[in-house]
Amino acid sequence: MNWKRSLSGIGVALPIIALLGYGLTLDPRSLPNALPGSPAPEFALAVMDVPSDTVRLRDHAGQVLVLNFWASWCLECRHEHRILSETAEAYAGKDVVFYGVLYNDSPDNARSWIQEMGGQSYSNLLDNGTRMAIDYGLTGVPETVIISPEGQVVHKQIGVVTEALLRTKLDSLLAVRTAPQ
Amino acid sequence: MPEAAGRLHFARELGLTRILGLAAITTAFGLSIYGLIAAVLGARLQRANLVRSARAAAYANAGLLAAANVAMIYALVTHDFSVGYVAQVGSRASPLWVTIVSLWSALEGSILFWGLVLSAYTAVATWLTRDRLGAMGTYATATMLAVSAFFYLLLVGPANPFGRVFPVPIDGPGPNPLLQNHILMAVHPPLLYLGYVGMTVPFAFAIGAMLAGRLDDVWIRETRRWTVTAWMFLSLAIMAGMWWSYEVLGWGGYWAWDPVENASFMPWLTATAFLHSVMVQERRGMLRMWNLTLITSTFLLTILGTFLTRSGVISSVHAFSEGPIGIYFLVFISIILLVSLVLLTGRSSELKSEARIDAPMSRETVFLLNNLVFTVFTFTVLLGTLFPLVAEAVRGVKVSVGAPFFNRMTVPLCAMLLFLVGVGPVLPWRAADMQQLKKKLVVPGAAFLIAAVLGFAAGARNAYALLAFGFAAFALVCNLEEYVIGVRARRRAHGESLLSATGRLFAANNRRYGGYLAHIGLIMVAVGITASSTFRHEREATLTPGETFQSGKYTIRFEELWARDEPQRFSVGAEVSVFIRDRQVGTLHPKLNYYRGRDEPVPTPAVRSRLDRDLYLNLLAFQRDGSNATFTILVEPMVFWIWAGGFVVALGALLGVLPMRRRATINPMRKPAAEPAGV
Amino acid sequence: MIALLLTLALALQQPNMDATLELRTREVAAQLRCPVCQGVSLEDSPSTLAQEMKSVVREQLRAGKSEEEVKQYFVQKYGEWILLEPEPTGFNLAVYVLPVVLLLGGGVTVFVLARKWSRQGAGAEPPPWYDDEYEEASP
Numbered sequence: 001m002n003w004k005r006s007l008s009g010i011g012v013a014l015p016i017i018a019l020l021g022y023g024l025t026l027d028p029r030s031l032p033n034a035l036p037g038s039p040a041p042e043f044a045l046a047v048m049d050v051p052s053d054t055v056r057l058r059d060h061a062g063q064v065l066v067l068n069f070w071a072s073w074c075l076e077c078r079h080e081h082r083i084l085s086e087t088a089e090a091y092a093g094k095d096v097v098f099y100g101v102l103y104n105d106s107p108d109n110a111r112s113w114i115q116e117m118g119g120q121s122y123s124n125l126l127d128n129g130t131r132m133a134i135d136y137g138l139t140g141v142p143e144t145v146i147i148s149p150e151g152q153v154v155h156k157q158i159g160v161v162t163e164a165l166l167r168t169k170l171d172s173l174l175a176v177r178t179a180p181q
Numbered sequence: 182m183p184e185a186a187g188r189l190h191f192a193r194e195l196g197l198t199r200i201l202g203l204a205a206i207t208t209a210f211g212l213s214i215y216g217l218i219a220a221v222l223g224a225r226l227q228r229a230n231l232v233r234s235a236r237a238a239a240y241a242n243a244g245l246l247a248a249a250n251v252a253m254i255y256a257l258v259t260h261d262f263s264v265g266y267v268a269q270v271g272s273r274a275s276p277l278w279v280t281i282v283s284l285w286s287a288l289e290g291s292i293l294f295w296g297l298v299l300s301a302y303t304a305v306a307t308w309l310t311r312d313r314l315g316a317m318g319t320y321a322t323a324t325m326l327a328v329s330a331f332f333y334l335l336l337v338g339p340a341n342p343f344g345r346v347f348p349v350p351i352d353g354p355g356p357n358p359l360l361q362n363h364i365l366m367a368v369h370p371p372l373l374y375l376g377y378v379g380m381t382v383p384f385a386f387a388i389g390a391m392l393a394g395r396l397d398d399v400w401i402r403e404t405r406r407w408t409v410t411a412w413m414f415l416s417l418a419i420m421a422g423m424w425w426s427y428e429v430l431g432w433g434g435y436w437a438w439d440p441v442e443n444a445s446f447m448p449w450l451t452a453t454a455f456l457h458s459v460m461v462q463e464r465r466g467m468l469r470m471w472n473l474t475l476i477t478s479t480f481l482l483t484i485l486g487t488f489l490t491r492s493g494v495i496s497s498v499h500a501f502s503e504g505p506i507g508i509y510f511l512v513f514i515s516i517i518l519l520v521s522l523v524l525l526t527g528r529s530s531e532l533k534s535e536a537r538i539d540a541p542m543s544r545e546t547v548f549l550l551n552n553l554v555f556t557v558f559t560f561t562v563l564l565g566t567l568f569p570l571v572a573e574a575v576r577g578v579k580v581s582v583g584a585p586f587f588n589r590m591t592v593p594l595c596a597m598l599l600f601l602v603g604v605g606p607v608l609p610w611r612a613a614d615m616q617q618l619k620k621k622l623v624v625p626g627a628a629f630l631i632a633a634v635l636g637f638a639a640g641a642r643n644a645y646a647l648l649a650f651g652f653a654a655f656a657l658v659c660n661l662e663e664y665v666i667g668v669r670a671r672r673r674a675h676g677e678s679l680l681s682a683t684g685r686l687f688a689a690n691n692r693r694y695g696g697y698l699a700h701i702g703l704i705m706v707a708v709g710i711t712a713s714s715t716f717r718h719e720r721e722a723t724l725t726p727g728e729t730f731q732s733g734k735y736t737i738r739f740e741e742l743w744a745r746d747e748p749q750r751f752s753v754g755a756e757v758s759v760f761i762r763d764r765q766v767g768t769l770h771p772k773l774n775y776y777r778g779r780d781e782p783v784p785t786p787a788v789r790s791r792l793d794r795d796l797y798l799n800l801l802a803f804q805r806d807g808s809n810a811t812f813t814i815l816v817e818p819m820v821f822w823i824w825a826g827g828f829v830v831a832l833g834a835l836l837g838v839l840p841m842r843r844r845a846t847i848n849p850m851r852k853p854a855a856e857p858a859g860v
Numbered sequence: 861m862i863a864l865l866l867t868l869a870l871a872l873q874q875p876n877m878d879a880t881l882e883l884r885t886r887e888v889a890a891q892l893r894c895p896v897c898q899g900v901s902l903e904d905s906p907s908t909l910a911q912e913m914k915s916v917v918r919e920q921l922r923a924g925k926s927e928e929e930v931k932q933y934f935v936q937k938y939g940e941w942i943l944l945e946p947e948p949t950g951f952n953l954a955v956y957v958l959p960v961v962l963l964l965g966g967g968v969t970v971f972v973l974a975r976k977w978s979r980q981g982a983g984a985e986p987p988p989w990y991d992d993e994y995e996e997a998s999p
Contacts, residue, residue: 431906432900432904432905432906434904437899437900437904438899439898439899440899467977536973536976536977537977537978538974538977538978539978540978541974541975541978545974546970546974549970549973549974550970553963553966553967553969553970554963556962556966557959557962557963557966560958560959560962561959564955564958564959565955568946568954568955571954572946572951572952575951576950576951578939578940578941579939579940579941580940580941580943580946580952581893581899581940581941581942581943581944581945581946582944582945582946582955583893583899583901583944583945584899584901584944585890585891585901585944585945586944586945586946586955589945590956590959594963719886781907784906799906801906801911
């Protein structure tokens with residue numbers, strides 16, 4: 001039994017163990033988030049309940065834009081509904097605009113859901129064919145995208161948003177705006 | 182019988198099932214640790230009574246795990262939701278077979294079942310080799326008990342299925358809906374475990390051999406039947422998994438190179454290489470270290486596979502759950518890896534053998550090439566499976582390594598293997614007579630050309646598909662030639678009838694001809710896979726009731742939509758009539774199943790399987806008022822041959838392990854006869 | 861064997877009816893990953909998002925974009941992860957090159973070893989306990 005030689009065996013084993021150990025620290029279900037840091041893609045969507053009205057990204061240049069992708073069949077969207085509505089109201093006069101973007105759902109279902117949840121303080125956009133969602137790299141609902149007044153995507157939340165997160169991001173964006181030139 | 186029911190109710194109130202189960206696994210854990218220590222000490226100190234008590238521990242564990250499993254099945258069937266695992270996967274709405282099968286449908290139950298299979302293998306292997314193999318056998322028992330101890334530790338710790346649930350829920354969510362859709366779910370996991378866990382036995386004897394210093398062929402001879410049996414079960418399990426994916430997942434495919442599929446495939450690859458290279462060791466005394474490495478890798482890959490799918494390191498369709506169990510597995514893998522590598526490298530100088538072969542053109546060389554290709558194959562699959570992890574560690578970016586990569590890299594290797602499957606049986610051991618070889622290769626060579634031309638004529642343009650068809654025909658003829666030669670020789674020598682000659686041929690050389698049969702099965706699988714992917718014809722159509730659609734020789738007509746409410750799910754299906762040239766040949770019912778609490782429905786495609794091709798219908802979407810429905814219509818040739826081939830492979834393996842009465846026994850004086858010159 | 865070939869021939873009487881656009885869409889869709897499934901391509905995934913993404917592929921191809929441009933569009937939106945095969949650049953090359961290196965290196969090793977071992981003279985006789993199994997059927 002050659003003990004010195006067996007050390008080489010240990011040398012082979014260690015990197016493999018290290019790699020697997022590293023793997024344990026990762027979350028395999030986490031999805032990559034490629035959008036933050038790039039300019040927000042242009043869109044033109046009809047408003048639910050006001051079909052003649054179209055909202056474009058450039059209509060809101062100079063304003064902070066919060067886009068929340070949701071659906072009535074999405075269980076987790078229920079958790080963040082109240083947070084989004086209340087935050088939208090709190091920031092109403094400060095050049096912060098909230099929109100809900102309906103994903104893979106019918107307007108009728110959406111209306112019943114909103115009614116069931118006790119109303120919503122911002123309007124919803126209809127994304128037929130999911131083109132806009134794909135343009136925003138959607139991997140499921142809920143997702144929330146925050147766009148700066150200059151049209152850059154500063155944050156994309158995969159999953160529910162918390163009130164703290166929303167407020168922090170919005171406050172920092174507004175602070176930059178009102179900073180002395 | 183109200184009295185008996187009352188007693189059962191009382192038992193349940195006390196949680197007796199839980200207590201029994203917990204007691205069984207805890208005792209088993211303790212006994213396995215004891216047995217491990219007793220075996221090692223008994224071997225080192227040459228104390229027979231210690232060794233005997235270690236064996237007794239192994240036997241006892243088999244009984245204990247059986248009891249624990251029976252207790253769990255009882256709890257599942259009686260819907261005892263006070264037991265943690267039952268609350269997790271049980272449901273009053275599930276049919277009985279689903280309830281029983283949910284034993285292995287989630288992490289804790291699957292480890293419990295693993296423990297059962299492992300304890301059974303340990304007990305039987307220990308019993309069959311008791312007192313025959315000295316220290317090697319004892320160390321082997323110790324190794325098996327050590328592995329058992331790990332799994333029992335999981336059962337007692339992070340994967341405890343007998344946890345207590347309070348307050349007791351009235352009902353449970355049922356197992357994953359994907360697992361309830363098809364009867365093959367009942368079959369695939371047990372087969373997989375019988376295969377996976379079976380590899381523990383030859384590994385244990387390899388460790389035993391290295392620890393005891395018995396570095397010759399004894400461990401291989403003793404474990405040959407175990408290895409082939411485990412390999413057979415693993416082959417069947419992979420086949421069943423493929424068949425199940427095909428029938429259930431809805432995209433008409435059977436292999437997606439998902440990490441858990443790779444996890445079952447990699448040990449199969451190394452085990453197949455092992456089955457061949459041990460023949461070189463038996464005949465030549467060579468490749469001893471290599472064989473030890475192969476069987477160790479096979480076992481390690483089974484544990485690695487289990488680790489990958491249960492620890493959340495890689496995301497996969499199959500991933501059970503995450504949690505602390507990953508760390509347990511990592512520590513266990515580290516220990517095995519270190520122990521094996523230390524033993525292998527430490528003993529490497531003693532394992533060096535005088536390597537001699539007669540000539541490069543011989544079966545020995547073919548087996549070397551076989552091992553090379555299988556090694557590269559395993560490496561490629563392992564690298565691809567782990568690469569996302571490596572890339573994230575090195576670059577910090579998430580990348581995907583999916584089917585396109587694996588197909589691109591492994592298809593050439595498969596073509597090489599098909600060639601070797603033909604050439605191996607044709608080349609004799611030791612040295613080939615070049616004239617004889619050329620004669621033997623004429624017909625196979627012609628078969629190669631005919632098959633390739635036929636494939637081209639049928640529309641195949643992919644070079645690898647043509648090569649695959651060609652080599653498959655080549656290999657088929659080569660293997661069949663061996664039967665023909667053997668049967669002819671017997672008939673000439675003994676004047677037997679065709680049937681009797683074939684039977685006796687198998688009986689006298691079951692290992693060899695069983696192996697050739699397994700080759701033929703593999704060729705069938707290869708042809709089925711090549712044909713079904715090359716000539717696959719897929720269309721999507723939205724049809725209104727009464728509307729027809731034509732694909733190849735089939736015409737389908739969408740009749741109507743129906744809905745069915747079952748306790749565990751709500752199904753919407755389409756009735757579709759199938760016609761071949763205006764004659765109705767059947768009706769198919771593809772459906773979508775909506776399970777409670779899940780967003781996306783689970784499809785149940787409808788498949789009409791025939792020898793020459795399958796018609797595969799999947800319901801993609803529908804209008805609630807039944808006004809139209811969208812289907813995938815898929816025609817795939819020769820899918821049946823994949824499943825049939827799998828059975829033939831298993832049959833070949835089975836024939837190879839059957840104990841046959843030897844016609845002649847060992848005669849040390851006899852010079853081994855040279856290979857006959859062909860007929 | 862003839863039966864197998866005949867069956868094969870019978871099975872293959874289908875003309876290829878796919879339009880080029882459809883074929884190209886399928887090819888690109890087969891290389892893109894469905895974001896809401898586990899490792900399945902857009903082509904194979906029944907989920908709505910995958911179907912919509914496949915439509916995007918079709919539209920862009922029809923509009924004249926090349927296959928590479930379509931793939932890059934999705935990489936921009938979703939990251940490298942959306943490709944089912946890593947781009948063969950930089951570190952990713954390892955996953956393509958290493959198996960080939962192993963095959964070639966192993967091939968050379970087998971070749972060299974086979975010649976070396978066969979030069980060492982006739983091989984050992986099989987040990988006396990060896991089974992008759994590999995002997996021919998004739999006595």
